[in-house]
Amino acid sequence: MANKTLLVAQREYLENVRTKTFWLGILAVPVLIIISLGAGWVLNKLKEVKTYAVIDYSEPSIGRRVEMTARQGDMRAFQKAMKEAGKVFSAVPKGELPDNEDTDKLYQAMLEMPATDMQALMKAGEGFSTAKKYKHRSLSELELDHLEPAEQEKALAKLVEEEKLFAFFTLGKSPKKDLDGFNYVSNNLTDNDLRNWYASATTRVVQSLRIRDAKIPRNVAERLQEKVEFREKRIDESGDTADVKGSEKANKYAPVGFVYLLWIAVFSIAQMLLTNTVEEKSIRIMEVLLSSVSPNQLMSGKIWGIAATGLTMVLSWVGFALLGIWLAPMIISGLDFPLMAIIGDPRYLISFVAYFMAGYLLYAAVLVAIGSVCNTLKEAQNLMQPVLILLIVPLVAMIPIVQEPNGLVAKVMSYIPLFTPFTMMNRAGGPPETYEYVITGILLIVTVIFAFKAAGKIFRVGVLMTGKPPKLREIFSWLRQS
Amino acid sequence: MDPALKLEGVTKRFGAFTAVDNLSLTVPRGSIYGFLGQNGAGKTTTIRMVMSIFHQDEGTISVLGHSDATQVKDRLGYLPEEKGLYKKMKTAEIVAYFGKLKGMDKSTANLKARELLTQYGLAEWMDKKCEAMSKGMGQKVQILGTIIHNPDLVILDEPFSGLDPVNRDMMRDTILDMKRAGHTVIFSTHVMEQAEQLCDAMMMIHKAELAFEGTVAEIKQGLDKGIRIDYDGDGSVLQNLPDHDRINDNNKSAEIFLKPGADPQNALRWLADHLTIRSFDISEPSLHEVFVRTVELRDAELAAKEVAASGGNS
Numbered sequence: 001m002a003n004k005t006l007l008v009a010q011r012e013y014l015e016n017v018r019t020k021t022f023w024l025g026i027l028a029v030p031v032l033i034i035i036s037l038g039a040g041w042v043l044n045k046l047k048e049v050k051t052y053a054v055i056d057y058s059e060p061s062i063g064r065r066v067e068m069t070a071r072q073g074d075m076r077a078f079q080k081a082m083k084e085a086g087k088v089f090s091a092v093p094k095g096e097l098p099d100n101e102d103t104d105k106l107y108q109a110m111l112e113m114p115a116t117d118m119q120a121l122m123k124a125g126e127g128f129s130t131a132k133k134y135k136h137r138s139l140s141e142l143e144l145d146h147l148e149p150a151e152q153e154k155a156l157a158k159l160v161e162e163e164k165l166f167a168f169f170t171l172g173k174s175p176k177k178d179l180d181g182f183n184y185v186s187n188n189l190t191d192n193d194l195r196n197w198y199a200s201a202t203t204r205v206v207q208s209l210r211i212r213d214a215k216i217p218r219n220v221a222e223r224l225q226e227k228v229e230f231r232e233k234r235i236d237e238s239g240d241t242a243d244v245k246g247s248e249k250a251n252k253y254a255p256v257g258f259v260y261l262l263w264i265a266v267f268s269i270a271q272m273l274l275t276n277t278v279e280e281k282s283i284r285i286m287e288v289l290l291s292s293v294s295p296n297q298l299m300s301g302k303i304w305g306i307a308a309t310g311l312t313m314v315l316s317w318v319g320f321a322l323l324g325i326w327l328a329p330m331i332i333s334g335l336d337f338p339l340m341a342i343i344g345d346p347r348y349l350i351s352f353v354a355y356f357m358a359g360y361l362l363y364a365a366v367l368v369a370i371g372s373v374c375n376t377l378k379e380a381q382n383l384m385q386p387v388l389i390l391l392i393v394p395l396v397a398m399i400p401i402v403q404e405p406n407g408l409v410a411k412v413m414s415y416i417p418l419f420t421p422f423t424m425m426n427r428a429g430g431p432p433e434t435y436e437y438v439i440t441g442i443l444l445i446v447t448v449i450f451a452f453k454a455a456g457k458i459f460r461v462g463v464l465m466t467g468k469p470p471k472l473r474e475i476f477s478w479l480r481q482s
Numbered sequence: 483m484d485p486a487l488k489l490e491g492v493t494k495r496f497g498a499f500t501a502v503d504n505l506s507l508t509v510p511r512g513s514i515y516g517f518l519g520q521n522g523a524g525k526t527t528t529i530r531m532v533m534s535i536f537h538q539d540e541g542t543i544s545v546l547g548h549s550d551a552t553q554v555k556d557r558l559g560y561l562p563e564e565k566g567l568y569k570k571m572k573t574a575e576i577v578a579y580f581g582k583l584k585g586m587d588k589s590t591a592n593l594k595a596r597e598l599l600t601q602y603g604l605a606e607w608m609d610k611k612c613e614a615m616s617k618g619m620g621q622k623v624q625i626l627g628t629i630i631h632n633p634d635l636v637i638l639d640e641p642f643s644g645l646d647p648v649n650r651d652m653m654r655d656t657i658l659d660m661k662r663a664g665h666t667v668i669f670s671t672h673v674m675e676q677a678e679q680l681c682d683a684m685m686m687i688h689k690a691e692l693a694f695e696g697t698v699a700e701i702k703q704g705l706d707k708g709i710r711i712d713y714d715g716d717g718s719v720l721q722n723l724p725d726h727d728r729i730n731d732n733n734k735s736a737e738i739f740l741k742p743g744a745d746p747q748n749a750l751r752w753l754a755d756h757l758t759i760r761s762f763d764i765s766e767p768s769l770h771e772v773f774v775r776t777v778e779l780r781d782a783e784l785a786a787k788e789v790a791a792s793g794g795n796s
Contacts, residue, residue, distance in 0.1 A: 007583055291533045
């Protein structure tokens with residue numbers, strides 16, 4: 001008897017998998033990801049270089065120093081961050097990795113690096129790349145150097161007006177005393193990047209001017225200016241505190257990616273099942289099939305067949321992802337490594353596959369029941385609205401739960417079977433207690449079994465119905481029938 | 483030997499609506515049996531109960547000697563009125579798939595499917611997708627899917643509807659082949675001529691209740707004979723025929739029933755005066771006439787009952 005379920009499932013699977021569109025659809029996802037990543041990169045490269053000019057009224061003139069400081073980024077911060085990185089880098093034992101594979105060593109070092117230093121390093125590094133986006137046009141280049149300052153301002157304003165210049169700055173007369181005359185003139189009121197970048201460089205120059213003016217010794221000034229940074233620490237197994245590693249930080253956020261993938265997979269495959277059921281009803285093949293197989297065999301055959309289809313899809317994606325992780329460091333250096341390491345973590349992969357199956361089966365039962373009572377896709381979409389609204393909840397809760405994986409909301413949602421797969425995956429970085437896995441798991445399995453039974457009862461009657469879809473009251477009366 | 487199908491006191495209700503009411507009938511093995519009845523009378527519901535797609539609320543159904551039809555599901559073939567094919571499947575695949583669902587092993591089913599398709603002139607379509615076929619060809623494929631596993635009992639719901647004469651003959655020959663191979667065929671139809679020509683026995687269901695059951699001869703026994711004529715001319719004058727009770731006028735032929743006691747010879751003389759009569763015979767009523775008269779009679783009875791019931795209440 002189970003043999004017939006298998007036959008139905010097999011047919012369903014082959015019909016989907018044999019089409020070219022199925023494989024194109026699978027391929028489309030990594031291709032789209034690559035395209036969108038590539039497009040972002042290209043767009044960033046192509047981003048128009050913003051030109052600016054400066055009229056320097058300051059005495060003594062600080063224009064050149066500001067320009068230099070801006071170009072160099074925050075060297076001091078960068079050096080400091082690099083020192084931390086270098087410590088970790090040299091701490092990686094020699095001989096553990098082949099000496100020539102420096103990228104591997106660097107990769108290892110970044111995983112081990114304290115999260116605080118890592119953020120500092122990234123932020124400092126950013127300074128260099130932003131500088132490339134802005135281009136300084138000197139006044140002599142613009143052939144304005146022979147004019148009076150007031151005339152220069154007018155000429156520059158005209159250039160800004162004509163969009164030949166993005167903006168111009170004026171540096172005030174006496175930066176040591178006040179900030180009068182420090183202006184930024186542009187027609188673009190939304191893009192403040194240039195203004196902020198130039199301002200921070202100017203701030204550093206003005207600060208050092210005033211420090212020297214006040215005759216404060218260098219070391220005192222440095223102490224005065226030091227920013228308070230709270231280092232991120234956590235309590236390790238032995239009860240001591242330890243630096244939070246970069247990899248651990250990414251670890252906490254990794255579930256978000258998984259939940260998102262889980263959501264897309266469950267949703268798109270369950271939807272596939274719904275479409276398939278409605279279609280099969282509309283081509284009037286159900287009755288022929290029901291003369292050979294029982295409604296339950298037909299329903300479970302469909303659900304398993306499409307589960308296999310979906311699994312093929314998801315596993316292909318995982319395959320692509322692993323391939324990407326393997327290939328990425330070869331192609332692009334300086335990639336965000338730790339996150340990549342997490343995706344390959346078997347702990348996440350196993351719970352992903354398990355929660356995918358449970359989540360899919362639960363929503364499949366609901367959607368196959370909906371599909372069986374509808375004659376057209378339009379009807380089915382109407383009936384699906386409430387399910388959709390329910391499905392939005394785990395998506396909205398994604399970020400709050402990852403921030404507080406053992407919080408009240410996370411805990412409560414774990415015990416609602418419709419949300420269990422998403423929430424528990426979401427909390428994986430926590431991770432939840434073992435007893436929570438057990439209890440929510442049992443609840444989920446019981447719900448899946450119950451949903452299958454109920455769906456079977458609806459499917460049995462619904463699948464042969466034509467005409468307008470039944471009322472909710474009628475559906476409940478079918479459920480009561482044995 | 484057990485009958486192919488035996489129903490005793492079978493009732494099926496959908497909510498307040500009774501679709502089949504206390505139905506009893508016997509279909510002998512090796513016969514061709516007709517299910518007659520108006521649209522919505524309960525034929526399809528009866529068939530679905532036999533196929534254990536629905537379960538009866540009351541009564542017993544025994545199929546091929548088994549009280550539980552699910553036990554013999556693989557020995558039954560069923561072609562529903564509303565039938566479809568998976569459009570993306572190849573013709574030979576889908577026929578074989580139906581065979582496999584009936585418990586045939588893979589290689590036998592594949593072989594048999596190709597054999598049947600060749601036999602029925604669809605050899606060149608074997609490896610083409612179903613969506614490419616015409617409606618008539620699709621129906622052929624469906625019937626092949628119904629009989630691939632050589633079922634002992636075949637049930638066909640409206641097998642002739644929508645078929646052209648050539649395909650009708652094909653369907654008829656298939657039914658006859660099944661009978662000759664010793665299998666039982668049940669089919670439902672609205673076309674009385676077909677039932678009259680093909681069926682060894684039949685039953686009629688009217689508004690959920692059995693109206694009659696038996697062989698054609700048994701059903702017609704005792705019913706008053708009618709006059710059948712083939713004619714040329716304006717058939718509207720038939721309405722003026724003296725002493726007529728009812729007339730089924732088909733434009734070139736007609737079936738005429740006279741009032742009790744009227745002389746057919748007088749009618750013939752009158753008809754010869756008004757129309758060109760090509761043939762004239764007095765015979766038992768056609769199944770068509772029996773069907774229409776049963777419907778009228780039963781509806782009148784039901785109406786009278788209702789009046790009596792509402793009269794009793796007031």
